[in-house]
Amino acid sequence: MATKIRKYVLRSHFSGFPQRDALEIVEEELPPIKDGEFLCEAQWISVDPYMRPYTSRLPLGITMIGTQVAKVVESKNDKYSPGDLVSSNFGWVTHTISDGVQQWGGKQGPVLKLDPAIHSSPSTALGVLGxxxxxxxxxxxxxxxxxxxxxxxxxxxxxxxxxxxxxxxxxxxxxxxxxxxxxxxxxxxxxxxxxxxxxxxxxxxxxxxxxxxxxxxxxxxxxxxxxxxxxxxxxxxxxxxxxxxxxxxxxxxxxxxxxxxxxxxxxxxxxxxxxxxxxARWLDQWPKAFKEISEWIKEGKVKYDEHVTEGFDNMFDAFAGLFTGDNTGKAIVKI
Missing domain, CATH: 3.40.50.720 (NAD(P)-binding Rossmann-like Domain)
Structure with missing residues (x-):
């Protein structure tokens, strides 16, 4: 069965302060998953300052870039099961089909399956443990x-x-x-x-x-x-x-x-x-960092804050707020 999705598409490059009409929400259908693939549904999506300069170098028509925490809802991949929470740079989109591989800064790595022992709060995979x-x-x-x-x-x-x-x-x-x-x-x-x-x-x-x-x-x-x-x-x-x-x-x-x-x-x-x-220079060492930071959090040596915006339709507002100082701690959007 096809899955209906919504995504933000980059229609024009930002000039000066980000403009809302540079992005357009479009709807489309995803095909059924194939062997080795799995279907994810976004739970949390990140907004980060780096998105502003990066998009200026990317082609128009792409899905807006960004990392998200998503739930696996269907799978034909032995490494990922329905109900698993994963983190990957799927972008500003409600649903994604993945083969378990992602690109980071020219480097290739696996889609990260969240470990409850480390990511006791899933949203931290976009911030302090991401x-x-x-x-x-x-x-x-x-x-x-x-x-x-x-x-x-x-x-x-x-x-x-x-x-x-x-x-x-x-x-x-x-x-x-x-x-x-x-x-x-x-x-x-x-x-x-x-x-x-x-x-x-x-x-x-x-x-x-x-x-x-x-x-x-x-x-x-x-x-x-x-x-x-x-x-x-x-x-x-x-x-x-x-x-x-x-x-x-x-x-x-x-x-x-x-x-x-x-x-x-x-x-x-x-x-x-x-x-x-x-x-991404240290992509293969990220798990080492997350393990140590999570221990610091458990020991009370590190604190973190999250600035949460509700709703997929408010993604742009959360992004623009980065440049007006709206957030303290990590800015994320709950889908």
């Missing part, structure tokens, strides 16, 4: 190589990635200074155990705030924002500091790229390590 969790874990530990007593600055510190980076840094014995875009988010970062936190929208001087909170300079910088924040923080870094470049959300919607002074001399004379990354 791609954002792996991003925090590997992007910080592998690139920044933290040492006890060092000082970390993390922007987007109340988001899904930044909030976990700050908590991991505290577990490793670092001083943590976070920046976010509201007073409520400042309180949230302090509640997570950050040593200092600032609302970047209200500080008189970003440079002064970093100097005040980092009297011994900055050793580690986890950058989710880019732009002026990147430049100012680099100028406050210590010799041999390490910078993990995770995102540049301040630039994603810019129709004209702003001009900044060159940071080449800062990187050169301070002998900084500055490295960008795509988390």
């Amino acid at each position: 791609m954002p969790g792996a991003t925090s874990y590997f992007g910080f530990l592998e690139i920044c190589q933290p040492k006890k007593g060092e000082t970390l600055v993390v922007n987007g510190g109340a988001g899904a990635v930044g909030s976990l980076v700050g908590q991991i840094a505290k577990l490793k014995g670092c001083r943590v200074v976070g920046f976010a875009g509201s007073d409520a988010k400042v309180k949230y970062m302090l509640d997570l155990g950050f040593d200092a936190a600032y609302n970047y929208k209200t500080v008189e001087s970003l440079d002064a705030a970093i100097k005040e909170s980092c009297p011994n300079g900055v050793d580690l910088f986890f950058d989710n924002v880019g732009g002026e924040f990147f430049e100012v923080t680099l100028s406050n870094m210590n010799e041999f500091g390490r910078v993990s470049v995770c995102g540049a959300i301040s630039l994603y919607n810019a129709t004209e790229k702003p001009k900044f002074r060159s940071v080449s001399e800062i990187i050169l004379f301070k002998q900084l390590k500055v490295e960008g990354f795509i988390v």
